[in-house]
Every structure is written in structure tokens, then in C-alpha cells.
Amino acid sequence: MTDLTKMTLAGARDALRRGETTSVELTQTFLKEIEGAGALNAFVHHTPEIALEQAKAADARIAGGDAPAMCGLPIGIKDLFCTKGVPSQAASAILDGFKPEYESTVSQNLFDAGAVMLGKLNMDEFAMGSSNETSTYGNAINPWRRGNEDTDLTPGGSSGGSAAAVAADLCLAATGTDTGGSIRQPAAFTGITGIKPTYGRCSRWGVVAFASSLDQAGPMTKDVRDAAIMLETMCSYDAKDSTSANLPVPNFEAMLTGDIKGKTIGIPNEYRMDGMPAEIEKLWADGTAMLKDAGAKIVDISLPHTKYALPAYYVIAPAEASSNLARYDGVRYGHRAKLEAGDGITEMYEKTRAEGFGPEVQRRVMIGTYVLSAGFYDAYYNRARRVRALIKKDFDDVFAAGVDAILTPATPSAAFGIGEMKDADPVQMYMNDVFTVTVNLAGLPGIAVPAGVDANGLPLALQLIGKPWEEGDLLNTAYALEQAAGFVAKPAKWW
Numbered sequence: 001m002t003d004l005t006k007m008t009l010a011g012a013r014d015a016l017r018r019g020e021t022t023s024v025e026l027t028q029t030f031l032k033e034i035e036g037a038g039a040l041n042a043f044v045h046h047t048p049e050i051a052l053e054q055a056k057a058a059d060a061r062i063a064g065g066d067a068p069a070m071c072g073l074p075i076g077i078k079d080l081f082c083t084k085g086v087p088s089q090a091a092s093a094i095l096d097g098f099k100p101e102y103e104s105t106v107s108q109n110l111f112d113a114g115a116v117m118l119g120k121l122n123m124d125e126f127a128m129g130s131s132n133e134t135s136t137y138g139n140a141i142n143p144w145r146r147g148n149e150d151t152d153l154t155p156g157g158s159s160g161g162s163a164a165a166v167a168a169d170l171c172l173a174a175t176g177t178d179t180g181g182s183i184r185q186p187a188a189f190t191g192i193t194g195i196k197p198t199y200g201r202c203s204r205w206g207v208v209a210f211a212s213s214l215d216q217a218g219p220m221t222k223d224v225r226d227a228a229i230m231l232e233t234m235c236s237y238d239a240k241d242s243t244s245a246n247l248p249v250p251n252f253e254a255m256l257t258g259d260i261k262g263k264t265i266g267i268p269n270e271y272r273m274d275g276m277p278a279e280i281e282k283l284w285a286d287g288t289a290m291l292k293d294a295g296a297k298i299v300d301i302s303l304p305h306t307k308y309a310l311p312a313y314y315v316i317a318p319a320e321a322s323s324n325l326a327r328y329d330g331v332r333y334g335h336r337a338k339l340e341a342g343d344g345i346t347e348m349y350e351k352t353r354a355e356g357f358g359p360e361v362q363r364r365v366m367i368g369t370y371v372l373s374a375g376f377y378d379a380y381y382n383r384a385r386r387v388r389a390l391i392k393k394d395f396d397d398v399f400a401a402g403v404d405a406i407l408t409p410a411t412p413s414a415a416f417g418i419g420e421m422k423d424a425d426p427v428q429m430y431m432n433d434v435f436t437v438t439v440n441l442a443g444l445p446g447i448a449v450p451a452g453v454d455a456n457g458l459p460l461a462l463q464l465i466g467k468p469w470e471e472g473d474l475l476n477t478a479y480a481l482e483q484a485a486g487f488v489a490k491p492a493k494w495w
Helices: 009-017 023-035 048-063 105-112 160-167 184-190 224-234 278-293 304-327 345-356 359-371 377-400 426-433 437-442 471-485
Strands: 043-046 074-078 116-121 173-178 193-196 216-221 264-268 297-301 405-409 446-453 459-466
Touching: 009 023, 009 224, 023 048, 023 074, 023 116, 043 160, 048 116, 074 105, 074 160, 105 116, 105 173, 105 224, 116 160, 160 173, 160 184, 160 216, 173 184, 173 193, 173 224, 184 193, 184 446, 184 459, 193 224, 193 471, 216 224, 224 446, 224 471, 264 278, 278 297, 278 405, 278 446, 278 459, 278 471, 304 359, 304 377, 304 426, 304 437, 359 377, 377 437, 405 471, 437 459, 446 471, 459 471
Parallel strands: 074 116, 074 173, 264 297, 264 405
Antiparallel strands: 043 116, 173 216, 193 216, 193 446, 405 459, 446 459
């Protein structure tokens, strides 16, 4: 039998149903792998007892013939999801010691379906970052290496731990969240598949908020079929989340035919950036040719307001963050600073936040507070909201004209080295999101599919953007692209 850790979700599901292995055996194998992978720093809270308990229960369900698709499958949960009785810190010192008394809706959906939680995964603090270098737990490390170098590379962010764990076969799949590209960019950097569904498709309840109008949970998996399986389980209507859509969740896996004949794929002119690496250009051209060969019609399209997306995002997201993070004050939960004699409530707030929030979170909270302040609200925040409406209209117009999906690069480069952006202007780091933020601003589904490698052998990915609520159609187009690209590269084990 194949190495259990190398299986896909679909492969493991079928092996469990055929009785070729058990969930307990699978889980024990992964727990052993995680123990030996400390160098990657992907898992930050280990839950072996919970995992084995869940695995035993899953085996009983499978034996009884009552087993949904995710039953018995060991996965990792990003540290942004509140998990009952298990540390849920959003990778921040300010939530040190916080163990929620409740379960996020998404993790509950997965556990109800019999999924097994191996542990909590590393991430950028409060999901603010594109390289997993802002985490209170230290950097998550990409399992891939450049050629023969041993430089530590970033797995991307903010879902860096999730991406590293899936790419290194430490779990079958993982949950991620995406506010401006935090599922798709790490998936691209590590050669895995990551989908951000339509805003409102997955409940945000119990997920620590960064920017409430942009955040969306999604799966990070080894291939497109796995993404379809896991996404279906994660999605549901949730009365506890006022932005949750009361729509039926289709069987996404059943929609994977690979047939995209007659589909129209748009290629946006505005995504051709000055200074874009030649290998990204080539990958995009190759992907376009693959979809054409599969029977799709290729059309050039214009999304004229794309150039304003990044500045609009970095006004709206920090504004919402400054509002959401005001609740971390040291009063009810998490970290509280030690006070000097004579310190009052104001000092407690100030010291707690100064100690608890890292530099990137402080930067974004300050930006957010500034753009929401009386003299600047109209000049920045309101203007950014108007730009957001125009970006959404660009997409609406393109889809109304008959385009079924849009093909773009996922990232402007392959994974870079840890610390290589340390001295750069923060805006250079923010440029990592240049191809992904439009999707969040417009609330659309987007998926990153690995499609090739660069000159150093590092994975590169393409992004497909779909119509709202059409994840099934988007997954099918991604499936056709995946089949044509035939990406099978894996990182060589060094950890």
C-alpha cells in the first residue's frame, strides 16, 4: 500500500471505506510525522489526544456505514479558528492562554462530518502578513528549497502553517482563511491548491476577525478534488453569522467533469504588470493555451479599476482591523500587562496592547485608526469604499458579458527567503497580494492551482476567479487546468 501520508483526501477516504487502513492508523502516522517536523514550525498547538479520540469515533462510524466524505480524515486547523478547550491565539501574544468555550462553525462542521484534528497551525499574527514572519510562535518554514540552497523560504501568509503542513504531508488538508490572498498566495508558494469561496459561503462565526467584510475561510489541499470535498463540508448557512448566505451547498465533487468546452475564460489586461518576471508571464501564457486546448474560448478583458485595488484594500482592511482589535484590552481574556502603582485603566489598555500586539499589527491598527479619524474619513475610507464598488462593477460587467472565469497569475514571484523582505518598504511586502486582493474586495471565489516551477525548482501557480456562488463551476475549470498542467513536483525532505 502507498505511504499513508502521501495520500490525498479522496484517496484516504476511499481506502478507509475499503477497509485498507483505519482512521486511528492514519492519525498515528501523521502524529509521528508532525513530531519529526519541528524544523518547519507548522503545528503550534498539538492535540494528539483529541485526534486519537476523534479517529476512534470515526472508525466506528465508518464500520457502521454512517460516514460522510470527511469522516476519519486527519487535518490541521489554522490558529485563527476557535476550537473548544484548545488554545486559539491567532498567533498573537495578546491571546496567550485563551482557550475558547465554544467551537467555530467551520471546525464544528468538519468535526460533525468526522474529520480528525491533529492540531493548530501557525500563521501571521491576526492574519496580517504575507510571509508568516509576524507570528508570536516564530516563522513557519516552507518545505521547498531553492535548487541546492539551504536558505529557509517563506511558505507565504497568512495561512503559512497550513500551507507548509499540507505541502510537507503532515496532514491530508488544512483550513485557511483569506482576507486579501491568505489562502491562495501560500498555496501558490508551496505547490498546493487553495480556494477562497464567495464571501458568505463559509460562516465567519468563531473565526478571529481581521477585516470582517473581507475575511473568508476555505480549504488548503493537495489537489482540486480534495478542495471540492473539503469545501462542501466547511460551507453551510449559519444564523450566528449575519453575512452567511442561506443557499444550498452543492456536491462540488460531483461537478468535477473536467469538461470546459464552450466556457469563456477572460484574460485581464490590467494584470500585466511592469517588471513581472518572465517565468510568471510564460506560466500565464501556458495556462491560457492549456485552457484553450481543453475547449475553452479565450477573450481579452479589461478590469480598469484593478490598479486602485491594493491602495483601497490597505485602507479598508486596516480600518476594519482597528475596529475589530479594539476588543483586545486585557480586561476579560488573553494577556494583561503588569501595572505599576498608580496605573489606571488607560495605562492598562496601553501597556497590554503595546506588549500584546506585534509591530505589523500595531502598524495596521494605527493606519486604520488614522483613516477612520474625523478629518480623514472622507479622504481615505469613503474614497476606498467607492473604489471597491467600482472594482466589483468591473467584475459584474465582465461576467454579464459572458465570461465564465478569469485566469491570472496567483503571485508576482515564487517563494522568497525568510528575512529577505525585512528591510524592504512595507508596501513591497503588500505587493505580494497584488493579484489576489481584487477577489476579496469584490467578494468573489478564487482558486490557486499549481501549474509549474521556476528556474530554481520552486512551485508557481495560476489563479482562476469565478462568478459569485459558482464555486462548482470554478472548481471544474481548475480541475481541467490541473489535469493539463500535470503538476506533480514535491519538496525533497530535508527537515
